Amino acid sequence: MKLLASLTSPYGRKLRILAAELGLDLPLVETTPLDDPAVLLAANPLGKVPALVLDDGSVIVDSPVIAAWLLAQVPGQALLPIAGPAHWQALTTEALADGILDAAIVLRFNAVQGVTSGLWLDRQYRAIDRALAVLAGRIGDSGFGDICIAVACEYLDLRFPQIDWRGANPALADLQAHLGETPAFIATRPPAGA
Ligand SMILES: N[C@@H](CCC(=O)N[C@@H](CS)C(=O)NCC(=O)O)C(=O)O
Structure with a gap:
């Protein structure tokens, strides 16, 4: 998987910190949304970062959804109460x-x-x-x-x-x-x- 985000995006940063704390490898593809790069528009029609591209090519957008996905990868994680x-x-x-x-x-x-x-x-x-x-x-x-x-x-x-x-x-x-x-x-x- 890889995360499309800029180095300054706070939404992207939230996810990068979360991934690190969960012990997940989350490679960053530096992406500047205001440049409208093709890779971003293909991943997210809204043209916003962050966007998570999974290994099968599917995409998850919006940082709360991506955060929920990351948390779900680590059963027993202690960062978010599960229910x-x-x-x-x-x-x-x-x-x-x-x-x-x-x-x-x-x-x-x-x-x-x-x-x-x-x-x-x-x-x-x-x-x-x-x-x-x-x-x-x-x-x-x-x-x-x-x-x-x-x-x-x-x-x-x-x-x-x-x-x-x-x-x-x-x-x-x-x-x-x-x-x-x-x-x-x-x-x-x-x-x-x-
Ligand atoms: N609700 C979105 C907000 C994402 C967002 O606003 N990202 C900004 C950069 S930090 C962006 O890509 N803006 C470009 C635009 O609005 O066209 C999330 O949580 O992921």
Whole structure:
């Protein structure tokens, strides 16, 4: 299998960290979605990364679906409760962290076009702030959830260093300080200047 993703994609990074923690080999094919490479469009008509191409040529898209597939490859994994309320709450943590990324990407693509203010953008900032506060209360609920949270926080550092999520949520700062030093986080951190 191989993962189509860019080095900066936080959704891709979530999966690369998850795979490492699960002990799975997940080769990365560096793919820049905005270039619309043929390999990506063939894999995902939405033109988005990440996309997982399996050995039989079939494709799985959307990072929560890919994460579920990776987790299913390792029976007995301890990163996500397999059933019950804790399972659904861990997936909700993933959805909230992904929602922060979705909001940040709206802000990022608008900023690239020179649009840095407006009703819709203000709404994204407020969503990010609210979701961060909720996620601070979910730390420790699951290993996978913690990965998702820390990846989202580090993406804010990469693209929006002016957002003081550490000051507003010291528990998130502690989580990032801890997970950020683990080999999988270090190995997948976007290169400087990316
Ligand atoms: N819900 C998707 C979001 C993926 C996504 O938005 N990826 C961005 C890059 S980080 C992308 O490929 N954007 C290109 C585009 O929207 O055309 C997931 O979780 O995989």
